[in-house]
Amino acid sequence: xxxxxxxxxxxxxxxxxxxxxxxxxxxxxxxxxxxxxxxxxxxxxxxxxxxxxxxxxxxxxxxxxxxxxxxxxxxxxxxxxxxxxxxxxxxxxxxxxxxxxxxxxxxxxxxxxxxxxxxxxxxxxxxxxxxxxxxxxxxxxxxxxxxxxxxxxxxxxxxxxxxxxxxxxxxxxxxxxxxxxxxxxxxxxxxxxxxxxxxxxxxxxxxxxxxxxxxxxxxxxxxxxxxxxxxxxxxxxxxxxxxxxxxxxxxxxxxxxxxxxxxxxxxxxxxxxxxxxxxxxxxxxxxxxxxxxxxxxxxxxxxxxxxxxxxxxxxxxxxxxxxxxxxxxxxxxxxxxxxxxxxxxxxxxxxxxxxxxxxxxxxxxxxxxxxxxxxxxxxxxxxxxxxxxxxxxxxxxxxxxxxxxxxxxxxxxxxxxxxxxxxxxxxxxxxxxxxxxxxxxxxxxxxxx
Numbered sequence: 001x002x003x004x005x006x007x008x009x010x011x012x013x014x015x016x017x018x019x020x021x022x023x024x025x026x027x028x029x030x031x032x033x034x035x036x037x038x039x040x041x042x043x044x045x046x047x048x049x050x051x052x053x054x055x056x057x058x059x060x061x062x063x064x065x066x067x068x069x070x071x072x073x074x075x076x077x078x079x080x081x082x083x084x085x086x087x088x089x090x091x092x093x094x095x096x097x098x099x100x101x102x103x104x105x106x107x108x109x110x111x112x113x114x115x116x117x118x119x120x121x122x123x124x125x126x127x128x129x130x131x132x133x134x135x136x137x138x139x140x141x142x143x144x145x146x147x148x149x150x151x152x153x154x155x156x157x158x159x160x161x162x163x164x165x166x167x168x169x170x171x172x173x174x175x176x177x178x179x180x181x182x183x184x185x186x187x188x189x190x191x192x193x194x195x196x197x198x199x200x201x202x203x204x205x206x207x208x209x210x211x212x213x214x215x216x217x218x219x220x221x222x223x224x225x226x227x228x229x230x231x232x233x234x235x236x237x238x239x240x241x242x243x244x245x246x247x248x249x250x251x252x253x254x255x256x257x258x259x260x261x262x263x264x265x266x267x268x269x270x271x272x273x274x275x276x277x278x279x280x281x282x283x284x285x286x287x288x289x290x291x292x293x294x295x296x297x298x299x300x301x302x303x304x305x306x307x308x309x310x311x312x313x314x315x316x317x318x319x320x321x322x323x324x325x326x327x328x329x330x331x332x333x334x335x336x337x338x339x340x341x342x343x344x345x346x347x348x349x350x351x352x353x354x355x356x357x358x359x360x361x362x363x364x365x366x367x368x369x370x371x372x373x374x375x376x377x378x379x380x381x382x383x384x385x386x387x388x389x390x391x392x393x394x395x396x397x398x399x400x401x402x403x404x405x406x407x408x409x410x411x412x413x414x415x416x417x418x419x420x421x422x423x424x425x426x427x428x429x430x431x432x433x434x435x436x437x438x439x440x441x442x443x444x445x446x447x448x449x
Contacts, residue, residue: 022231023151026224027158030149033223035158037213038142039165041105044203045135046169048112049077050281051199052128054177055115055192057285057296062190065121071408073124074282078400080132085394088137089144089386096216097145100137102207108134109203115196116189132397139396143373144389148236149218153322155377160318160370167314167366170281170307173199178285178300263388265438266376267395269331272431273372275399276338276365279424280306282404284362287417291350302355306362313367321371327378328439330371332432338364339428346421365428375435379442403427 052059052074060070092100111130118124142162150158180186180195187194215221218229284306289299313334321330341361348354380388407420 019153020231022227023153023235026149026228026231027151027154029223029228030146030151031158031161033221034149034214035146035161037209038146039162039168041101041138041206041210042142042162043165043169043172044105044206045108045138046166047173047199048108048131048203049135050170051173051177051195052115053282053285054174054181054296054300055195057289057299058181058190058192062192063119063121063124065124067408067412068405069121069408071282071405071411073121073128074408075278075401075404076125077128077132078397080129080134081136081397081400082132082394084133084136085397086390089141089390092137092141092144097141097214098211098216100141101210101214104134104136104138105203105210106207109200109207112200112203113197115200116193136397139393144386147377149232151236155322155374157315157318157322157370159373160315163370163373164311164314166277166369167307167311171304171311174285174303174307175297175300178295178297178303181296181300258391260380260384262379262438262441263376263384263391265434265441266379266388267392269375269431269434269438270372270392271395271399272427272434273331273335273365273368273399274396275403275427276335276424276431277369278400279403279407279420279427280362280365283407283411283417283420287421290417291354305355306359307366309359309363310366313363314370317367318370321374327371327374328435328442331368331375332435332439334364334368334371335428335431335435338362338366338368339425339432341365342421342428343425346418368431375438379438379445 056065056070056074059065065073088100088104091103108131111127111134115124115127115131118127143159146159146162147155177195177199180198181191183191183194185191218224218232221229224232284303285299288294288302289296292299292302294302317330317334321327338361341357341359341364343361344357345354345361348357376388376392377385403423407423410419410423411417
């Protein structure tokens with residue numbers, strides 16, 4: 001029996017589905033040369049943003065931080081995020097992906113290294129703002145960049161890969177952070193300081209790689225054939241030049257999204273999605289350790305489980321969304337089940353059913369992220385899309401800046417993690433409701449067209 005040629009089988013399947021050969025080739029090359037490398041940057045950014053959740057297991061005691069002070073320190077990063085979001089994307093449009101990604105990666109790597117030297121809560125706040133400022137445009141700039149290369153047919157699945165790396169960052173970062181915290185004064189320093197330093201250094205190496213690797217436009221991509229370059233320019237919005245989408249430099253086009261109720265609805269949905277995710281990221285290590293009494297290393301392994309399930313669920317959810325063409329239920333239904341999972345986990349406490357519910361809740365909460373981004377690209381006008389992505393991401397930053405401190409205040413004033421958990425449950429329910437409203441709005445707009 002001759003060997004099965006899987007690549008040929010896939011090619012024949014695409015041809016049977018009417019997918020042009022050049023589109024298949026572009027999709028494969030964009031995945032290999034741009035999407036996978038970009039995912040590493042999102043992964044390292046996620047680790048450097050959220051490893052403070054593990055550092056808090058020892059750092060809070062060492063610096064004398066209360067729950068509210070820690071929550072503020074975790075969330076204040078997103079103040080820098082919001083301040084830098086729009087200027088960072090403008091810089092991306094002006095200088096191109098290669099210079100832009102090199103600059104922001106080097107900046108956040110240096111600021112993250114400095115986290116190993118803090119001694120007061122104000123130093124924590126200041127460096128967290130600087131890290132947020134450096135990373136401010138990373139998510140929106142990466143999404144915009146990849147959307148200008150990715151065929152629409154595969155867009156949700158392609159955008160799911162760098163987004164999935166956020167979950168992968170927790171799967172990798174949680175056990176690594178936990179193991180580093182279990183070390184007894186390595187190199188003569190406190191273990192949480194070594195953790196910050198060790199997890200920041202890779203960002204500096206990635207800065208050098210960005211300068212060497214990322215093309216600003218299809219014309220700069222040596223790995224594309226002339227036919228593939230022409231196909232991208234002719235078939236993908238915004239690929240005609242680096243940075244902005246067509247007509248995006250017109251002031252009216254940029255700010256039209258602020259007058260569009262659909263844009264605000266997308267902002268509200270994204271706020272809820274990231275409020276749930278950041279609430280879990282920054283507080284889950286303390287919740288697990290408080291319930292179980294495990295060591296930091298064992299806590300890291302437990303914390304990794306919901307994020308592993310989330311990464312798998314995110315990819316499967318995005319693929320099913322692409323396959324069916326349905327976007328809204330792929331956000332609403334997981335959000336609802338995510339809230340239910342967190343509710344059951346809080347009720348069950350430190351038990352096997354509680355752990356299973358926590359894994360389900362975390363998986364469902366995290367798997368909505370990639371499916372969501374197919375909604376604004378469908379509902380917003382093309383000229384409004386670049387600014388729409390920025391504004392939507394700013395709403396997500398607002399969620400990160402407000403919800404973790406609120407959870408810290410609730411924990412400090414009640415002495416229990418139940419009120420913060422109920423806050424996340426309510427946000428998940430609101431997310432599901434708003435997404436169903438968006439589905440109705442889109443259906444009416446389509447019927448009226």
